Amino acid sequence: xxxxxxxxxxxxxxxxxxxxxxxxxxxxxxxxxxxxxxxxxxxxxxxxxxxxxxxxxxxxxxxxxxxxxxxxxxxxxxxxxxxxxxxxxxxxxxxxxxxxxxxxxxxxxxxxxxxxxxxxxxxxxxxxxxxxxxxxxxxxxxxxxxxxxxxxxxxxxxxxxxxxxxxxxxxxxxxxxxxxxxxxxxxxxxxxxxxxxxxxxxxxxxxxxxxxxxxxxxxxxxxxxxxxxxxxxxxxxxxxxxxxxxxxxxxxxxxxxxxxxxxxxxxxxxxxxxxxxxxxxxxxxxxxxxxxx
Amino acid sequence: xxxxxxxxxxxxxxxxxxxxxxxxxxxxxxxxxxxxxxxxxxxxxxxxxxxxxxxxxxxxxxxxxxxxxxxxxxxxxxxxxxxxxxxxxxxxxxxxxxxxxxxxxxxxxxxxxxxxxxxxxxxxxxxxxxxxxxxxxxxxxxxxxxxxxxxxxxxxxxxxxxxxxxxxxxxxxxxxxxxxxxxxxxxxxxxxxxxxxxxxxxxxxxxxxxxxxxxxxxxxxxxxxxxxxxxxxxxxxxxxxxxxxxxxxxxxxxxxxxxxxxxxxxxxxxxxxxxxxxxxxxxxxxxxxxxxxxxxxxxxxxxxxxxxxxxxxxxxxxxxxxxxxxxxxxxxxxxxxxxxxxxxxxxxxxxxxxxxxxxxxxxxxxxxxxxxxxxxxxxxxxxxxxxxxxxxxxxxxxxxxxxxxxxxxxxxxxxxxxxxxxxxxxxxxxxxxxxxxxxxxxxxxxxxxxxxxxxxxxxxxxxxxxxxxxxxxxxxxxxxxxxxxxxxxxxxxxxxxxxxxxxxxxxxxxxxxxxxxxxxxxxxxxxxxxxxxxxxxxxxxxxxxx
Numbered sequence: 159x160x161x162x163x164x165x166x167x168x169x170x171x172x173x174x175x176x177x178x179x180x181x182x183x184x185x186x187x188x189x190x191x192x193x194x195x196x197x198x199x200x201x202x203x204x205x206x207x208x209x210x211x212x213x214x215x216x217x218x219x220x221x222x223x224x225x226x227x228x229x230x231x232x233x234x235x236x237x238x239x240x241x242x243x244x245x246x247x248x249x250x251x252x253x254x255x256x257x258x259x260x261x262x263x264x265x266x267x268x269x270x271x272x273x274x275x276x277x278x279x280x281x282x283x284x285x286x287x288x289x290x291x292x293x294x295x296x297x298x299x300x301x302x303x304x305x306x307x308x309x310x311x312x313x314x315x316x317x318x319x320x321x322x323x324x325x326x327x328x329x330x331x332x333x334x335x336x337x338x339x340x341x342x343x344x345x346x347x348x349x350x351x352x353x354x355x356x357x358x359x360x361x362x363x364x365x366x367x368x369x370x371x372x373x374x375x376x377x378x379x380x381x382x383x384x385x386x387x388x389x390x391x392x393x394x395x396x397x398x399x400x401x402x403x404x405x406x407x408x409x410x411x412x413x414x415x416x417x418x419x420x421x422x423x424x425x426x427x428x429x430x431x432x433x434x435x436x437x438x439x440x441x442x443x444x445x446x447x448x449x450x451x
Numbered sequence: 452x453x454x455x456x457x458x459x460x461x462x463x464x465x466x467x468x469x470x471x472x473x474x475x476x477x478x479x480x481x482x483x484x485x486x487x488x489x490x491x492x493x494x495x496x497x498x499x500x501x502x503x504x505x506x507x508x509x510x511x512x513x514x515x516x517x518x519x520x521x522x523x524x525x526x527x528x529x530x531x532x533x534x535x536x537x538x539x540x541x542x543x544x545x546x547x548x549x550x551x552x553x554x555x556x557x558x559x560x561x562x563x564x565x566x567x568x569x570x571x572x573x574x575x576x577x578x579x580x581x582x583x584x585x586x587x588x589x590x591x592x593x594x595x596x597x598x599x600x601x602x603x604x605x606x607x608x609x610x611x612x613x614x615x616x617x618x619x620x621x622x623x624x625x626x627x628x629x630x631x632x633x634x635x636x637x638x639x640x641x642x643x644x645x646x647x648x649x650x651x652x653x654x655x656x657x658x659x660x661x662x663x664x665x666x667x668x669x670x671x672x673x674x675x676x677x678x679x680x681x682x683x684x685x686x687x688x689x690x691x692x693x694x695x696x697x698x699x700x701x702x703x704x705x706x707x708x709x710x711x712x713x714x715x716x717x718x719x720x721x722x723x724x725x726x727x728x729x730x731x732x733x734x735x736x737x738x739x740x741x742x743x744x745x746x747x748x749x750x751x752x753x754x755x756x757x758x759x760x761x762x763x764x765x766x767x768x769x770x771x772x773x774x775x776x777x778x779x780x781x782x783x784x785x786x787x788x789x790x791x792x793x794x795x796x797x798x799x800x801x802x803x804x805x806x807x808x809x810x811x812x813x814x815x816x817x818x819x820x821x822x823x824x825x826x827x828x829x830x831x832x833x834x835x836x837x838x839x840x841x842x843x844x845x846x847x848x849x850x851x852x853x854x855x856x857x858x859x860x861x862x863x864x865x866x867x868x869x870x871x872x873x874x875x876x877x878x879x880x881x882x883x884x885x886x887x888x889x890x891x892x893x894x895x896x897x898x899x900x901x902x903x904x905x906x907x908x909x910x911x912x913x914x915x916x917x918x919x920x921x922x923x924x925x926x927x928x929x930x931x932x933x934x935x936x937x938x939x940x941x942x943x944x945x946x947x948x949x950x951x952x953x954x955x956x957x958x959x960x961x962x963x964x965x966x967x968x969x970x971x972x973x974x975x976x977x978x979x980x981x982x983x984x985x986x987x988x989x990x991x992x993x994x995x996x997x
Contacts, residue, residue, distance in 0.1 A: 411843060412728070
């Protein structure tokens with residue numbers, strides 16, 4: 159096997175590699191965004207190793223230090239190293255986002271699939287009206303309500319944000335399921351006497367994975383922003399846990415005296431959100447059958 | 452052309468970068484108070500005085516709420532019988548009294564009977580159902596009766612009153628159960644507002660309305676949004692108040708409050724809003740602005756619920772007290788201040804700051820030893836309630852305390868609550884393990900001790916029950932010899948540090964407040980009242996005059 163591959167490498171490329179190369183050529187931005195996200199995940203995962211300081215340690219001789227020297231991004235109003243806080247903030251943001259999308263996404267997809275398969279029935283009507291209600295409430299109001307009701311903590315932030323993302327997943331999953339259930343392979347499965355559960359699991363779910371992946375990427379960006387907004391307002395991540403939103407809130411008081419307190423967490427937030435948005439766009443194009451010839 | 456544009460952009464970015472990352476000007480250490488100019492000339496009436504506060508009152512009823520928010524909200528609407536004298540020649544926080552609704556007063560030689568002669572022709576605000584009628588001794592009786600019927604901090608201020616009578620409409624006589632030398636100071640206390648009988652009888656809702664005899668009429672109160680006050684045309688001081696209208700907006704966000712001042716939308720920044728660096732910045736920008744830097748009476752406190760483990764153990768409470776680096780906090784977070792024991796050092800009977808520091812040093816080693824003795828060699832985890840209603844500095848201080856406690860092994864989780872929940876449900880409801888916050892600046896030693904450290908103290912929200920301490924506190928109340936009383940007060944505070952260690956007072960701090968240069972004759976007092984606003988006036992250049 160190996161000598162064949164070595165002697166004629168080009169024509170022997172696997173389908174996967176060729177496809178990857180095509181994506182790279184057509185979606186350079188998306189690939190770059192993907193790399194940024196990988197970098198972000200690595201940074202978040204290795205934050206305790208990379209960060210020069212404990213993110214909550216107060217270096218009491220060094221309040222509001224200018225970036226440079228021992229403090230790559232300066233220090234905040236309690237002498238905490240901003241670089242370490244931004245790294246650990248990525249952790250908080252990603253943790254909240256992943257948990258939210260896991261919980262909210264699973265719930266939304268489950269509801270959407272069931273609802274789509276039984277479209278027109280009372281189950282569908284009931285589920286969709288509940289979703290309509292959730293969607294009718296402006297996102298930030300819903301978030302404020304739930305977060306204020308439950309009190310500030312990371313777990314409660316996840317609960318609040320999950321409620322926010324459920325309807326989006328539900329709508330996409332339901333729409334896809336409406337299409338899938340008319341497909342011939344579902345017809346034949348039904349004719350062969352497969353149970354509803356089996357049809358949903360074997361034929362439904364795998365086929366709506368692509369659009370769900372796109373939504374997930376786009377929702378990632380929304381969730382990260384929403385988490386920051388909640389923390390900014392003081393009802394998300396409680397102090398002193400580093401969170402980009404809370405750092406922005408602290409820093410906004412010193413915007414003119416110590417702008418580095420907002421510039422770095424703000425920058426990190428911008429880059430993360432942009433990356434997830436670009437990745438989402440790229441994924442959509444890649445999965446779009448009209449675009450892949 | 453293209454390269455030129457690129458170069459311009461690069462230069463702009465570089466400029467912005469250097470502007471962004473240059474060192475902040477000044478560390479705030481050199482902040483000197485700028486006392487107001489004395490020669491501003493005669494008062495000019497008119498105008499609107501506007502300022503922002505970070506949080507609002509839950510209710511306006513002075514007997515149901517001891518929160519500062521309530522009392523500053525009604526502080527220029529109601530009057531007291533006597534009040535603290537303030538003025539250009541009187542130091543901030545001086546204990547001298549002057550008549551407010553009482554023109555004069557005198558104790559009997561044995562100190563058991565106090566007679567107050569009321570001012571004649573004092574009129575209430577012209578608001579239904581009181582409708583501007585005259586204030587009489589009957590209103591004093593109504594108020595005293597209501598204070599004694601309801602629970603609350605103010606009860607202890609009148610605990611020594613046997614009965615109160617009104618021989619005629621302009622005379623009120625208090626008969627005391629024991630000689631009490633500072634009874635007039637008690638009547639000048641934060642909570643001693645004189646309400647109309649209509650209010651105490653329930654003819655209007657004291658929780659949402661305030662109809663008094665003070666210089667300003669409460670025109671509108673939208674909770675958590677704004678309060679609007681207008682001048683009382685029949686105020687008993689001829690010509691006062693000078694300012695026509697006061698508009699107070701509730702702005703929880705510190706940056707927004709400061710921005711409003713800098714852009715001339717407000718005329719005053721309260722001490723709750725400022726820290727040293729921000730004050731420095733504002734003064735650099737606006738050299739005309741007037742900085743007030745005064746050591747207040749407000750104590751910062753760490754407190755523990757003794758009804759819950761592990762704080763039922765004195766050694767644990769003592770360890771908490773020893774773990775905290777007070778001086779570091781004062782130097783880093785506040786503009787200045789001094790360590791304090793139970794009674795603020797500037798009050799009569801307050802333990803001197805040096806002794807407080809000696810008795811209660813920063814000693815993490817000892818703290819760790821005490822924790823080990825108490826059975827917590829590895830420390831423990833607990834939760835601490837705080838509120839952002841006292842401004843952001845308190846949240847910073849709480850994080851400082853959190854780190855100090857972590858160093859001796861006590862892992863504290865901060866629970867940030869809104870002010871009303873924090874104060875009423877959690878703190879007063881004893882629904883907490885630990886807390887950090889500010890304490891009401893009491894105006895006499897006895898007020899602190901009787902209110903918080905006696906077993907049945909109305910503000911003993913800590914579960915303190917120490918019969919020996921109760922005895923000591925009771926004994927000093929009847930002591931008429933000043934020197935002996937001061938000794939007793941000092942002993943009580945030493946006893947508290949060593950045998951109670953809860954609540955742990957950390958320090959009183961220098962408050963910074965800034966007035967716009969056109970605000971004249973500002974002579975406040977650390978008590979919660981805002982009667983001094985009657986004397987303030989605005990220069991012709993004030994934006995509030997448009």
